[in-house]
Amino acid sequence: MLTTRVTERLGIRYPIIQAGMAGGTTTPELVAAVSEAGGLGTLGAGYMSANRIREAIREIRERTDRPFAVNLFIPEPFEEDRERIEQAQKRLDRFRREMCLPASPDPGKYREPFEEQISAVLEERVPVFSFTFGVLPSEWVKRLKRQGTVLIGTATTVEEGAVLEESGVDMVVAQGSEAGGHRGTFSGSVEKGLVGLMSLVPQMADRVRIPVIAAGGIMDGRGLAATLMLGAEGVQMGTAFLTCRESGANSVYRDAVRNARDDGTVLTRSFSGRYARGLRNRFVSEMGKYEEEWPDYPIQNALTRDIRREAARRGNPDLMSLWAGQSASLSRSLPAAELIRNVVREAQDRLKEKR
C-alpha cells in the first residue's frame, strides 16, 4: 500500500524521510533510528565542517547498515555590506548585554566551504544526498551520480521543480508554505514561493516525471495519506522528528513546539538573513521591524550565532530560533521508530476506512 518509486529507489520500507534540519537537531542517533525503522534518516549538515560531517557519517554507520541521507545548503552569492553589518551588530548588542556577552564580536567565518562539505559526502559514498537553496552544479551532479548516490533537490514552486528535474536530480521535495525552517526558494521572492502543499503537490506531480516528496505540515498518518492522494510518492517530515527522543533539540525548544498553535509561526529573516518559519518569540517580535535591513544570508546567521547559543545554554526560548512548521501542535514525544510505526498505521487505517 505504501510502496512507491521513492521507497524502491531509496531502498527503504516506508516513504518517510526525516528532514535534514541543520543546527544540531539531527544527531547520528536520530538519523540511524529513522533509517533502522524503515524510513530515511537525514544528517542536516549545512552548518557542519567537512571533518564533522565525516565523523557524523561514521557514527551513523556504526548504528545502521541501512540507507541514509546528508543534506547541504547550496551557496548563493551574498553582499558583504559593512554598513548593514555594523547596524545589525548595534541592534543585536541589546540582547548580548542582557546575557553578559561581549558587544559586537567578530562573527568569524560566515559559512563552511561548500566544496569541502560536498567532497566529504562524495568520499564517504553517502547513499542519498539532498540539498536546498538552489541547483547543484552539474559537475557535482555527475560525480555523485556516477558513484550511485541518489540526488534529491528542494523546490517551492512548480518552476523550481522543473529546473531541478532538468539539472538531473532523481527526486524533488515540494516544500509547501506550511514548512518550518528555511524556505528553499531560489528563484524569485519568498512571497512567490509560499504555495500551500494542497496546491503545490498536484501541480508539481503533473509537471515533472521524477517522484515528488511532499514537505510541510505533515505530522501523522493523515498527512501521509493525504499527500499520497495528491500524487506525492513520499513525505519529508521535520517538526515531527524534532520532538523525538533521539533528536538534539533541547527541552525548551521541544516544549515551545509542543505548545505551539497553528497561527503561532512567523516568517522571518532576522535570525539568518534568509526567510525561515519559526515560532513567534521576543527576538522575532522586537527585531521584526528591521526585516529588510539585515545583512544577507549567511552573514546575519553568523552575527546572531553567539546570541542563539547563549540563549539555548540558558534555556531561554525568547532569543532562540524556534524553527517549526504550521502543524507543530501535532508533535509527539516518542522514539523515532515508534513515531514511524504510528504514522504508517494511521495512514493505512485512513486509507482502508475510505476505500
Add this chain to the structure above:
Amino acid sequence: MLTTRVTERLGIRYPIIQAGMAGGTTTPELVAAVSEAGGLGTLGAGYMSANRIREAIREIRERTDRPFAVNLFIPEPFEEDRERIEQAQKRLDRFRREMCLPASPDPGKYREPFEEQISAVLEERVPVFSFTFGVLPSEWVKRLKRQGTVLIGTATTVEEGAVLEESGVDMVVAQGSEAGGHRGTFSGSVEKGLVGLMSLVPQMADRVRIPVIAAGGIMDGRGLAATLMLGAEGVQMGTAFLTCRESGANSVYRDAVRNARDDGTVLTRSFSGRYARGLRNRFVSEMGKYEEEWPDYPIQNALTRDIRREAARRGNPDLMSLWAGQSASLSRSLPAAELIRNVVREAQDRLKEKR
C-alpha cells in the same frame, strides 16, 4: 465511500460545495447545476441587494428542488477617513483617465444593508446559509436555526473555528492560505490567518466537534481524497467552478485563470480594502505600494467599482480583480455537473488504488 456528516446533514449526494463567490460569478444557473448534480450550489450574495437576492433565489428554485446555500459577508466596523478616501481617488484616477471614465466619482453607498440581506435569506427559508468575515450575531443564529436553516461559518485558524462552533454554527469551512478571493480572517492580522490546508484541517478537526469543510486549492479528485484523509468531511471549491460553463465569469477572467501558475497569485487589499488572493496583474503591480494606505473595506471596494466594471466591459484583465486560488492552473472548462462527476470519480479511483 463519500458519505459524511456533511452530506447527511445537508441532504446532498457528494461532499462538494461550490463556494459563494460574490460579484456575479455564481449565477442561478451555476448554483442550480451544482445542486442538481449532487453537490451544494451557493449564491454569492455579498454584494447583492435584498431584492436581487430574492429574485436569484426564485430563479434557483425554478431550476432545482434540491438544497442550495446563500453566502453573505458579516459586516465589520470601518473608518470613513476622508483624507484616505481622497488620496485613494487621486491614485485611482489614472486608470479612469485611461478608460475615459469621470474622475473621482461619488462611490455611492459602500455596501448593501446586512439586515435587509439576511432578512431575505430568512424569509425565503433558504436551506443552507453560509457566511464569512466574522461571527453571525446570536439573534440571527437563533432565528435561522429555528426554521431549520443549516449554518456554515468560515475560519482561517483553529481559534476562529472554535469561536464559530461556540456561536452555534452546524459546520465550519477551514479556509487554507491557498484559497482565492477574500481571506475570511476575523481575529488578528491577515498573516496570522495564512495557514496552509495541510496544517489547518487536521488541527481544526482535532479541536472542534462539528464537521470541517476544507477550502483552498482543491480542484479535482486528488484534493477531495486528500482532505478527506486529513479529517475533513467535505470540500468547498471556488476557482474550480469559476471556469464552469454556467458561471458568470467573463472570458478574459476565465482565460487568465486557466493560464495561471502556482506562484502567479498575490494577496492584495488594493481592490477592496480587505486582503484577497488573486492573479498578479497591472493594477496589483502598480497599486501594491499603497497597500497600507487604502481606506477600509468596504470603502475601497466601492471606490474601485467603476474601474473594475469598465475593465470587465472592455475585456481588459489588467484592471479587473482576478480572484483565484493557488491551484488555478488545474481548472477545467466543463459543465458543472461534469466537473462534479469527474471529481467524484477521480477521488474514488485514488482511494481504491491505495487501499
